[in-house]
Each structure stands twice: as structure tokens, then as C-alpha cells.
Amino acid sequence: MFLIPGELIAILTFPGVVLHEFAHQVGCMLAKTKVEKVCYFRLKNPCGYVIHEQPIYISRSVIITLLPIVFGYGTTIILAICARGILWSTPFGYSPGLVFYFLIWLAFSAAMHALSSDEDIDSLWRMLAGHRQVVQVGGRFYEVSFSSPIVYRIVLFPLGGIIKLINALRPFWADAIVSFFIIAPIVGWI
Amino acid sequence: MRKSFVCVLVGLILVVLSAIGCSPKPAPDAVVTYNEMLLNIYSFIGDVSSEFYVNESDRSGVIYFLDRLREMGVNGGGVDISGKMGARGNLDYCVAVNTVDRKIIFLTVLPQSIEIEDEEQRLQFVYLVKGEKIGLLPAKFAMSNDYSWYNNYLDEIYAFYDYCKYLGELGDALDRLGKSIDNFRIMSIFSASQSDINRANVVVAKYNEYIESYNRQIDDLQGELDKYPENIFYVEEYTINPYGVAPIPISPITIPAPFPTVDQLESQMSRIVNLNRGDFKVERVTEKNFVVSGFKIRW
Numbered sequence: 250m251f252l253i254p255g256e257l258i259a260i261l262t263f264p265g266v267v268l269h270e271f272a273h274q275v276g277c278m279l280a281k282t283k284v285e286k287v288c289y290f291r292l293k294n295p296c297g298y299v300i301h302e303q304p305i306y307i308s309r310s311v312i313i314t315l316l317p318i319v320f321g322y323g324t325t326i327i328l329a330i331c332a333r334g335i336l337w338s339t340p341f342g343y344s345p346g347l348v349f350y351f352l353i354w355l356a357f358s359a360a361m362h363a364l365s366s367d368e369d370i371d372s373l374w375r376m377l378a379g380h381r382q383v384v385q386v387g388g389r390f391y392e393v394s395f396s397s398p399i400v401y402r403i404v405l406f407p408l409g410g411i412i413k414l415i416n417a418l419r420p421f422w423a424d425a426i427v428s429f430f431i432i433a434p435i436v437g438w439i
Numbered sequence: 440m441r442k443s444f445v446c447v448l449v450g451l452i453l454v455v456l457s458a459i460g461c462s463p464k465p466a467p468d469a470v471v472t473y474n475e476m477l478l479n480i481y482s483f484i485g486d487v488s489s490e491f492y493v494n495e496s497d498r499s500g501v502i503y504f505l506d507r508l509r510e511m512g513v514n515g516g517g518v519d520i521s522g523k524m525g526a527r528g529n530l531d532y533c534v535a536v537n538t539v540d541r542k543i544i545f546l547t548v549l550p551q552s553i554e555i556e557d558e559e560q561r562l563q564f565v566y567l568v569k570g571e572k573i574g575l576l577p578a579k580f581a582m583s584n585d586y587s588w589y590n591n592y593l594d595e596i597y598a599f600y601d602y603c604k605y606l607g608e609l610g611d612a613l614d615r616l617g618k619s620i621d622n623f624r625i626m627s628i629f630s631a632s633q634s635d636i637n638r639a640n641v642v643v644a645k646y647n648e649y650i651e652s653y654n655r656q657i658d659d660l661q662g663e664l665d666k667y668p669e670n671i672f673y674v675e676e677y678t679i680n681p682y683g684v685a686p687i688p689i690s691p692i693t694i695p696a697p698f699p700t701v702d703q704l705e706s707q708m709s710r711i712v713n714l715n716r717g718d719f720k721v722e723r724v725t726e727k728n729f730v731v732s733g734f735k736i737r738w
Contacts, residue, residue, distance in 0.1 A: 386530055391549065394552065
């Protein structure tokens with residue numbers, strides 16, 4: 250099996266890491282949850298992180314956890330459409346040019362880091378399962394046990410399972426394969 | 440000429456209208472005292488708490504809270520709180536009420552998802568000062584609107600918390616010491632010399648004195664407990680100052696470790712028993728709470 254260290258992949262696809270953390274940060278702002286610290290990129294594991302308060306409502310936690318997927322794949326699709334436009338406007342037999350490859354690289358980077366991390370999914374699952382969590386309101390800490398709507402559980406448990414499966418298969422390039430199968434049909438490669 | 444006159448006139452009207460719109464509305468007249476209002480709110484606090492929880496929105500909870508206040512003849516206002524970095528933490532909105540005796544105060548209600556033994560403590564007094572961290576305290580314990588009073592109260596409450604923790608650890612240490620003494624007695628039947636037995640008797644007498652002293656402290660503590668909110672100590676932002684607890688030296692005693700000499704024990708115990716509240720410092724280890732950069736009251 251052809252293995253590449255995660256750090257090297259992160260360096261090669263760093264715009265995706267930055268976008269992922271930025272999405273978390275925007276999620277925190279939308280969910281009115283205070284961000285303690287943001288690191289968009291670094292040469293350590295994890296390559297980026299957002300430290301934020303534990304939200305008091307499940308819906309806010311869902312926004313923070315899942316917004317990177319929306320941002321990541323949304324950006325991927327938009328960039329792939331732009332790349333497709335360049336490719337289609339290029340006469341047959343000519344190279345599409347650097348801009349095309351740059352867009353593909355950006356799209357691929359965004360897709361590679363679009364999925365939420367296992368830690369994010371575990372945290373969300375714990376909330377959905379009604380585990381007790383410590384939350385802060387104003388200046389005080391309280392223990393909370395969440396009771397989630399059934400719709401959340403029906404949708405988010407399987408979705409989280411799929412994400413965790415892809416994350417588990419990262420050594421076998423699952424994230425890259427998923428990225429390829431999102432970009433390729435749009436660009437017209439398959 | 441006429442056209443420019445009309446433009447100026449329209450402009451003036453717009454300025455006047457915007458000035459009227461922008462000027463803060465005066466607070467409604469105060470109609471209830473603080474304590475009267477609390478008693479009334481306690482009667483429907485479960486409904487408000489449920490509204491916060493079901494709709495997962497501070498805003499809708501506050502609107503519902505204001506409606507219930509109006510039903511009881513109190514006209515309150517919604518308060519929009521903003522913090523730095525555009526995020527507002529877990530408290531975006533609260534309620535403002537003008538009371539006869541306490542003037543304008545801020546209140547919020549903790550959602551039902553938060554576990555609290557005393558339901559009345561769901562009603563929280565909010566300390567809002569621009570440039571300061573948001574302060575929360577169960578409304579029935581908030582004796583003053585003053586932010587510095589709140590800070591002093593917190594210092595007191597955490598010093599008390601440290602003191603309780605210390606007494607707990609002291610009790611554990613005394614238990615261990617008691618077991619060591621029992622063990623020493625058993626051992627001394629077979630092997631100890633008369634001088635060891637004499638020394639042990641002195642230590643046992645001393646130990647009994649410490650136990651009595653400890654029990655007196657526990658009795659005093661029981662009287663203090665009612666002055667503070669229950670469950671307020673569920674905090675990770677504060678920790679016990681290790682220097683407050685460190686002077687307990689008898690914890691490392693393991694059986695059948697050598698029994699400490701009377702001198703050692705006396706010096707150790709005198710350090711423990713002489714400690715008082717002033718010896719405990721409250722140490723705040725994190726700065727997680729966010730600073731209020733602004734808040735607007737919409738009466």
C-alpha cells in the first residue's frame with residue numbers, strides 16, 4: 250500500500266485545511282458560540298483546529314460540526330464548474346493552462362478536508378445519545394443532558410457513520426477517491 | 440429652486456424621523472419590587488425554561504418570558520448582548536426589567552436541558568457591564584446590582600468552596616491517621632517497647648483532640664452552607680490552590696510505615712489546624728468567559 254504521511258498531504262492540500270477551519274469558525278459565529286482560539290494551519294497533527302465553547306443547544310452543535318462539509322464540497326463543486334468552463338473553452342488538442350490546474354488543485358484540496366473529523370462526529374454523537382456535557386452559560390459551567398429530536402438522530406447517526414468510515418479508510422485513499430468522484434463528473438473526465 | 444427645496448424638506452423630515460427612531464426609549468415605569476417579581480416569576484419559570492429548551496433559541500425564550508411578564512403587569516425589555524469576535528457565547532439575549540427598589544436589572548432563565556436541583560435557581564440575575572465578563576448568579580442570591588459586589592461574592596464563594604474541599608481532605612487524612620494508629624496498636628502488642636507505647640498514647644490523645652477540633656469545624660460549616668447557592672461549584676474554571684491543600688503532610692503514611700514522632704505530628708497538625716479561610720487563595724486558572732463589548736435594551 251502506498252502510504253504518505255498525513256502532514257505531507259496536509260501541506261500539499263493546505264487550502265482545504267484552512268477552509269475547513271474557517272468553516273468551523275463561521276459555524277461558531279452562526280451558532281453564536283464563542284471561539285476561544287483558531288489555528289488555520291500548522292505542521293502538526295491536527296493541522297488546524299478551532300477551540301470553541303460547547304454550545305448549549307444541539308442545533309448549534311450540528312451547524313458547527315457540519316458546516317465544513319457544506320463549505321468544503323460547496324467550494325469543490327463551484328471550483329470544478331469553473332474548471333469545466335475553462336476546459337470547454339479550450340480548443341481541442343491545446344492545454345487548458347495553469348489556471349485550470351490551479352482550480353483543480355484548489356477543488357481537490359477543499360474536497361480532501363471537507364469531512365468532519367472523528368472527534369467532531371464523536372462529540373455530536375455524544376450529544377445525540379443524551380450523554381451529559383458541561384456547558385458554559387455566561388460565566389458559569391453547568392451539566393447538561395441533551396434530548397435530541399428524532400429527526401436529528403435518524404439523519405445524523407448514519408451520516409456520522411459514513412464520515413467515520415471514510416475517515417477510517419483514509420490510509421487507503423478513501424478521501425482522495427471521494428474527492429475524485431465529486432470533481433471528475435463535473436469537469437467531464439468521467 | 441422648488442425641486443431643491445423639496446429635497447431639503449424631505450431630508451429634514453428623514454433626519455427628524457431617524458432621530459426619533461434612534462433615540463432610546465425610556466424605561467417603563469417600575470411597578471414591582473424585586474422580590475415580588477421573583478415570586479411571580481417562580482410560578483411560571485418552568486414554562487419559560489421549557490420555551491428556551493424546545494425552540495433552542497435564547498431570542499424566542501426571551502420573547503416568551505417578556506410576554507409572561509406583561510401578563511403579570513410588568514413591562515420588560517429584551518437585551519441583545521454582543522461579544523468580541525462576532526460570537527456571543529451561550530447568552531445572546533436576556534430580559535431587562537425596571538423594578539421599584541433595584542432599578543433596571545437583567546434576568547435570564549436556564550433551559551431545561553441544564554440540570555439543576557433547585558428549580559428556582561433557573562432564574563438567573565445577569566451582571567452586564569461593558570468591557571467586563573458576563574456574570575450570572577441565581578436571582579434569589581443576587582443581593583446587589585453592583586458588579587464589584589458580584590466579584591466579591593464570587594471570591595467569597597470560592598474561598599468557601601476551597602475551605603469545604605480542604606475540610607474534606609483533612610477528614611480523609613484523619614481517617615488514614617486513625618487507621619495507622621489502630622495498626623500501630625496491634626503491632627505494639629507483639630513488638631513495641633514500653634517507650635513506644637507511651638509515645639503512642641500521647642499521639643492517640645493528640646489525635647482525639649484533632650478529631651474534636653475537626654468536628655467543631657464541620658458543625659460551623661453546616662451553618663454556613665445555606666448562605667450559598669447549591670451546585671454553584673460545578674466549575675472547571677476554578678481550581679483549588681494547591682498551596683492551600685499542600686500543608687497536609689500525613690497523607691503519605693502507609694501501613695506499616697513508621698509512625699511519625701510526636702514532634703513531627705504536632706508540627707504537622709498545628710499547621711493544619713491553624714489554617715483558616717484567609718490561608719486559602721482562590722486561583723482562577725482559565726479565562727473562558729467572554730467580555731461584553733456591548734448590549735442594547737429594546738423596551
